Amino acid sequence: MEVGLRLAHLSARYAVYSLIHGAVTGFYPYPFINVGEFGYDKIVLNMGVLVLVFFGLGLALIGIDRRMGRNNDTARA
Numbered sequence: 001m002e003v004g005l006r007l008a009h010l011s012a013r014y015a016v017y018s019l020i021h022g023a024v025t026g027f028y029p030y031p032f033i034n035v036g037e038f039g040y041d042k043i044v045l046n047m048g049v050l051v052l053v054f055f056g057l058g059l060a061l062i063g064i065d066r067r068m069g070r071n072n073d074t075a076r077a
Helices: 002-025 040-076
Strands: none
Touching: 002 040
């Protein structure tokens, strides 16, 4: 779970960076975080969903890795 939290933290930090960068330059790297088009309320919701998705993906990948590791160990025995 710690790795999943690190992945969520990393994506949250990138989201904040992207918003600051977009506010300064007027360029947003992704259309779903364009504050001028959607407003901050919708962008915060989008970012929250993305952080949760990356958290879930991180946990899923950890689970798959652990499961595959167990299968490999039992196959060799």
